[in-house]
Amino acid sequence: xxxxxxxxxxxxxxxxxxxxxxxxxxxxxxxxxxxxxxxxxxxxxxxxxxxxxxxxxxxxxxxxxxxxxxxxxxxxxxxxxxxxxxxxxxxxxxxxxxxxxxxxxxxxxxxxxxxxxxxxxxxxxxxxxxxxxxxxxxxxxxxxxxxxxxxxxxxxxxxxxxxxxxxxxxxxxxxxxxxxxxxxxxxxxxxxxxxxxxxxxxxxxxxxxxxxxxxxxxxxxxxxxxxxxxxxxxxxxxxxxxxxxxxxxxxxxxxxxxxxxxxxxxxxxxxxxxxxxxxxxxxxxxxxxxxxxxxxxxxxxxxxxxxxxxxxxxxxxxxxxxxxxxxxxxxxxxxxxxxxxxxxxxxxxxxxxxxxxxxxxxxxxxxxxxxxxxxxxxxxxxxxxxxxxxxxxxxxxxxxxxxxxx
Numbered sequence: 001x002x003x004x005x006x007x008x009x010x011x012x013x014x015x016x017x018x019x020x021x022x023x024x025x026x027x028x029x030x031x032x033x034x035x036x037x038x039x040x041x042x043x044x045x046x047x048x049x050x051x052x053x054x055x056x057x058x059x060x061x062x063x064x065x066x067x068x069x070x071x072x073x074x075x076x077x078x079x080x081x082x083x084x085x086x087x088x089x090x091x092x093x094x095x096x097x098x099x100x101x102x103x104x105x106x107x108x109x110x111x112x113x114x115x116x117x118x119x120x121x122x123x124x125x126x127x128x129x130x131x132x133x134x135x136x137x138x139x140x141x142x143x144x145x146x147x148x149x150x151x152x153x154x155x156x157x158x159x160x161x162x163x164x165x166x167x168x169x170x171x172x173x174x175x176x177x178x179x180x181x182x183x184x185x186x187x188x189x190x191x192x193x194x195x196x197x198x199x200x201x202x203x204x205x206x207x208x209x210x211x212x213x214x215x216x217x218x219x220x221x222x223x224x225x226x227x228x229x230x231x232x233x234x235x236x237x238x239x240x241x242x243x244x245x246x247x248x249x250x251x252x253x254x255x256x257x258x259x260x261x262x263x264x265x266x267x268x269x270x271x272x273x274x275x276x277x278x279x280x281x282x283x284x285x286x287x288x289x290x291x292x293x294x295x296x297x298x299x300x301x302x303x304x305x306x307x308x309x310x311x312x313x314x315x316x317x318x319x320x321x322x323x324x325x326x327x328x329x330x331x332x333x334x335x336x337x338x339x340x341x342x343x344x345x346x347x348x349x350x351x352x353x354x355x356x357x358x359x360x361x362x363x364x365x366x367x368x369x370x371x372x373x374x375x376x377x378x379x380x381x382x383x384x385x386x387x388x389x390x391x392x393x394x395x396x397x398x399x400x401x402x403x404x405x406x
Contacts, residue, residue, distance in 0.1 A: 011124040011140070018071045018123055025076025026112040026119075035079050037067040038086055038167055045172045046086065046164065050354050050364040053088035054163030054178040055134045056151065058317070059358070066092040070130045070166065071123060072099065074106045081168040085130050094151035095126065101146060133161055133178045162364055252294045253308055257325055260312070264324035267314065271300060310372050313360060326360075331373045332387055336404055339391070343403035346393065350379060 012019065024030070045051075047062045058064065068087045071077035087095070102118050103111045111119070125143035134147075162176045170177055250258075259273045271287050278290040287300050296303045301321060304312055316322045329337075338352040350366050357369040366379050375382045380400060383391055395401045 011128055012120075015124055015127040018127055019120060021078075022071060022076045022119065022123055023112075023116075026109040029107070029109045030076060032073050032106075033079050035067070035069055035073055038084060041172055042167075043086070049176075049351055050162070050358050051176055052161055052163045052364075053091055054085065054161055054165060055087060055091045055129060057161045057163075058088040058090065059364075060086070060088070064089050068092050068095060070126055072126075074108050075099075075119065075123065082166055084167040085165060086167075091151060094147055097150045098122070098143065098147050101150070131165055133163075133180055160363070249293070252296075253311060256304065256308060256312070260323055260325050262325070264322050267301060267321040267323050268319070270323055274300075331375075332390060335383065335387060335391065339402055339404050341404070343401050346379060346400040346402055347398065349402055353379075 043060070043062060043065070046060050046065075050059050052059050053065065065086050065088050068085050068091075069077045069079070070083050070085055073079065077083050099122055102122065103115060108119070121140050121143055125140040125147075128140070134144075161178055161180050163178045164170050164174075164176055165178050255274075255277065256270075259270060259277060274287050274290050278284050278286065278293075282289075282293075284290075291297070291300070291303050294307075296307065301314060304323070305314060311326055312323055313326045314321055314323050334353075334356065335349075338349060338356060353366050353369045354364045357366075357372075358364045370376070370379070370382055375386065380393055383402070384393060390405055391402055392405050393400060393402050
């Protein structure tokens with residue numbers, strides 16, 4: 001399936017009303033209206049289901065978010081639901097720094113004549129990321145990269161989002177409407193009026209090496225040829241200085257469990273251990289070469305979560321990610337514990353499962369939870385199939401209830 005791409009012409013058509021409102025406001029030197037926050041009930045609901053910032057994936061806790069006006073009030077934005085979105089404090093600050101880095105301090109009408117083109121790009125970028133998330137914001141490369149610089153130090157790292165867009169697009173009880181895992185996103189978008197690629201994509205195309213979650217330039221490093229792994233025996237020539245030899249190849253799971261050990265360690269420390277292991281095993285070094293031996297590409301975090309998701313637990317935020325080996329409770333044990341002695345709604349159980357999964361693996365959602373046990377489908381169907389003799393599900397959707405059979 002072909003991916004849809006966007007350029008500035010597409011975005012101008014889509015958000016022409018915002019551009020017109022801003023231009024009218026700046027030309028007339030309009031008065032900035034006062035902004036208000038979203039309701040406490042909405043914030044409490046987002047916290048209860050572990051919703052994230054729609055831009056960076058930070059999980060809301062009730063104290064780490066601000067109400068952002070998509071078209072800034074200082075550029076003519078209105079204090080209405082369709083122009084509001086809840087962002088984490090860091091992303092809210094980064095957006096403010098972004099516009100001020102281009103225009104300076106308000107009032108912004110004084111910059112209209114000289115910098116309308118820049119103002120327009122900022123508006124298009126702000127509107128678009130509020131509807132689609134940061135995964136597509138490279139359609140305005142200059143804004144995209146400047147935001148990455150302000151928010152992530154220049155590089156967006158493995159963003160996993162389960163958040164909400166415009167306030168007008170959802171209500172309490174709705175599922176998040178901005179959902180994506182950047183690790184699975186392959187869309188590349190360009191500003192057709194600016195052929196210069198963003199620094200982020202230029203780095204990718206010039207070659208990036210990864211040690212743990214630390215990214216470093218690999219331009220001068222020659223990647224050694226590797227043979228394809230077959231069974232448990234591999235014969236390869238790693239480099240001209242290492243003689244051809246027979247190597248016993250341990251499984252990826254065996255190596256990671258051995259290197260991590262019984263205690264939780266940082267992903268960076270695991271990267272160092274992997275590098276030493278690879279050097280001892282083959283004469284090579286680096287996590288890239290280690291994972292390539294098993295046929296995997298990507299960041300260490302992504303590979304481990306994909307290949308060993310049920311065996312490990314990766315938690316925390318970059319650059320302080322932690323990893324430990326999981327002792328996985330059975331599905332039956334978890335459900336009995338979460339339901340308890342009293343009958344509860346299936347919706348409440350879903351919230352409990354989401355919180356349990358986040359505590360266990362750093363991820364959220366019932367889908368992720370059940371996938372860990374190899375199950376797909378609705379929660380009701382899975383529980384009736386796997387625990388039909390242990391649970392009793394009654395009622396009609398959306399008021400289904402569950403209790404543990406005595």
